[in-house]
Amino acid sequence: MNVWRRLSAPRRALALAGAGVLVAGGLVTLPVTVAHAATRCDVTYSTNDWPGGFTANITIHNLGDPINGWTLGWTFPNSSQRVQQGWSAEFSQSGSQVTARNLSYNGSLATGASTSIGFNGAWSGSNPKPTSFTLNGVTCDGSTPPTTPPPTTPPPTDPPDGRVDNPYQGVRGYVNPEWKAKADAEPGGSRVSNNPTAVWLDRIAAIEGTPDSSSNGAMGLRDHLDEALRQGAGYIQFVIYNLPGRDCAALASNGELGPDELPRYKAEYIDPIAAIQGDPKYASLQIINIIEIDSLPNLVTNTSGQPGGTAMCDTVKANGAYVNGVGYALAKLGAIGNVYNYIDAAHHGWIGWDSNFGPTADMLKTAATASGSTVRNVHGFIVNTANYSALREPYVKVTDTVNGQTVRQSKWIDWNQYVDELSFAQAFRQKLVSVGFDAGIGMLIDTSRNGWGGSARPAGPGPTTSVDAYVNGGRIDRRIHAGNWCNQAGAGLGERPRANPEPGIDAYVWVKPPGESDGSSEYIPNDEGKGFDRMCDPTYGGNARNGNNPTGALPNAPISGAWFSAQFQELMRNAYPPL
Template sequence: MNAWNNLTGRRKGAVLASVGALVAGGMVALPATMAQAATGCDVQYTTNDWSGGFTANISIKNLGDPMSSWTLRWTFPNSSQRVDQGWSATYTQSGQQVTAASLSYNGSLGTGASTSIGFNGSWSGSNPKPTSFTLNGVTCTGGTTNPTTGGPTSSPTSSPTSSPTGGPTSSPTSSPTGGPTTPPPTGGKVDNPYVGARGYVNPEWKAKAESVSGGSRVSNNPTAVWLDRIAAIEGTSGSSSNGAMGVRDHLDAALAQGAGYIQFVIYNLPGRDCAALASNGELGPDELPRYKSEYIDPIAAIQADSKYAGLRIINIIEIDSLPNLITNTSGQAGGTAMCDTVKANGAYVNGVGYALAKLGAINNVYNYIDSAHHGWIGWDSNFGPTADILHQAATASGSTVNNVAGFITNTANYSALQEPYVKITDTVNGTSVRQSKWVDWNQYVDELSFAQAFRQKLVSVGFNSNIGMLIDTSRNGWGGSARPTGAGPTTSVDAYVDGGRIDRRIHAGNWCNQSGAGLGERPTAAPASGIDAYVWIKPPGESDGSSTEIPNDEGKGFDRMCDPTYTGNARNGNSATGALPNAPISGAWFPAQFQQLMQNAYPPLS
């Protein structure tokens, strides 16, 4: 799954990069009308700390009358604490006092509505959390203030108690993403649906994980539900790869869990996965009408049920689709007749556009489009054209860019999140690492740098400036005894790269059930600038494809890249596949792989 589709050979150009700047300036005056309104707010402040630095995520909820703009203020307890780079607000700092002012797209907050902002900061000595926040001059206590009497207008919705980390919390329950468990708003979308919400734990995956020794250590992490055929909508009892629960079953289970968000993979385009065979789908390339009426429409009808209006529904839109139209059509090294067909008839572009339009019209739904990974479109010849075709799809079949919350990279793949010992700017004896066999003139060596740069490119081609990126970290940890602890030898550029790279695949084009892989970062909200979350979209332990041909009724074929005896092709430099033996069809439970993923997890499991 998520086949690598690199066009080999030298590529020229510069990396697209953009770094946000901290805006300095004066304080923002309150609107005069605010004095006449019932005011109240609740603020949740969480951080991910490391030595000398941290990422802060702030959820702001308006408990008073509607407002058209807002200004949040707080005071850092420690004089060394600084806001270095922020997003979703304009930040100013004077001494220990910080002001965050709304932007044009998130200033309007109705009663009960929320928004999320964040920043990267620095500190020395300690990093205590602020103890008090004001919104438009009113202290946020979790209740509202009567403009006439100055007293509360209603009982507080949350008490200003202290969390174990010293910050205020509305609930003693901690979410798997590290933030407090708070119900999402029913009026208006939030900027980042992962912030301040607990993810849904699929009970079917949880049971499989706990059937493997040690699986309980990770079985409570949120994973996505894959809707890989029409039958999966209602539930597929007796299926060889997925359980019996359907879309409504999972949504009801999420409500029962008190989850704040649930993740679905929308994955059934006509002529699906046109450049590979392991995940071919049930619909032929000319069955777009059926995709719309029998697949997207029923999913949209269920997700639009008012019963689920308080649940953030996150849809991952069509894995391995649109980038194939750039890299795997006629004239390309990986060109296939199926990719030519779905490009010519518009099945992918119009199918994705239709899905975005139907699902994006639902108030509590957030769509993230799959955008491959750095080892697929990290070359200049692929980077810009892929952004363009993503925009084309987002504005097709009645959709607009407003139906796109963001994009996801590395779905079901193995690319390392960060390469600490190999940088794209490194040289060895005057030779750039880009000239190494592994990097092959790519502009990126890891997913985080790629995702951040690609986000800026997507904004430049017409997507909204507040889009966020997701990175699938379910299988890119690469821990264990084979993990390098320092840079490779400088005897040659290949020795340097191969000796120091975290990603231990034989070739970056290998994508199926990779031997030696490990669990990556656990699901985390807003871990870095421009990144909405690290997520586990590919449930760890579910196969990418069968090692040998296995007849099935799910439309899933056999791809030699899943065969450990295969000696490769042009796409992977005619290298061995590195695939595990005895694997079942894609999506089926593969306990041996799950055991390996836990063994090689990084960060390690305790």
């Protein structure tokens, strides 16, 4: 379900001393492709060097009028410097002059917005940084003179006012009686069955209820809302999860809609949900929607040219199914005054690298402003949905060194900038604000299965004989590989749902109901469109996305969403904090 992108070898080889940052203006003269009344810009260029090669990360910050289409240019100081493989832009090079042009999804930059691009390069002799850049032919010098006055036409209508800052604070969450009944039927399950969990609307039939389904309960959307009123709940959580071509980089949660069925997604899925959630009867509830997990980050990490890229991800990126579907959902649901939309933002083991971090934030911004939506329809973001990444790693910090070597070069961390979800969520929140989201956005962290307690939980740091021994001995996330996502052996319940646990974090939540399978261990015929993914097969030796490691999946698992008693029992045994 949560698909992780493994970096290519050149990007993992960032070992050495050249990690400097340069903020510069521009000098290169390039053709002006788009005219702007007041183009002003700032460029940050940083590199990680190794003998003969380097990775460059570039952030373009628009300080002038809004831009719709951009071309960045610079000149390499050393004639041997070459761009070899780029991302998030179309790169070309003539001699020492380099041009980077926007892609279809990141060409628009509002005033104050930024976007990140990058490339792998080669050099000989030395690798000095460019000292100047241009944006659409205008020198980037960091100045911010007044921009062109805005038009006098009225601005778009904002969503209804009256939302609270944090919909989780000071109110009781809805307990799904169908999940509670399954948990209560397990030995000791009553210890956790009163925790609020999300209701997954993972196909059109789930709106009305699917009594004959093996993985959905009989209750529909309106039934759950009515029950929330009966319980006196203050908030209720739904997962909006039915995009055309859903789960484009995996198979376990493939959906019912083909990649070209965006009109059906709008008319038969989002519109009915909006009609029910907008019923004045439910105005006293704070309705929280988790928007389309595992979608937008796939457009950054799992398309052609990327490790593990798939044809389906190429299709939904090219036809706009994900971007426009998410934008439409945000616009329709965000128009309801008591609805709070949180977009899925993957997890640290997926987009924690610089090459994924900025481009994913840009992609989220693109979707939030598509199909008539604005960033005002986004109350926040959620990380680690239905995944297992540890909330905190108490004994391994990304800044640690062992015998003079950074732990980032260990096989587990693999040059990632983060080792746990809390540090990632807080940093990604700042990045999202920098690209144009409201400064008040909050983050959610799904802690339903990331406790990693039990006898295998380390009690202190690992040995300092090597970076791998130190990291593997001290990390509490006991997965074989951080790219493993399906029914992980050894996992435990994490922090119980609660509001305001850390700065910038609205809540720890159980969006993935503990005990519901991630996918079947072998192919099981079903009428829900859910396929068989080998990452759920405990006998599978892995693929490029998880470094060709075993999957770590539990055996005898049912299809995604169906009750998995053995997993629920293991989650309780390994709960941390302990039950």
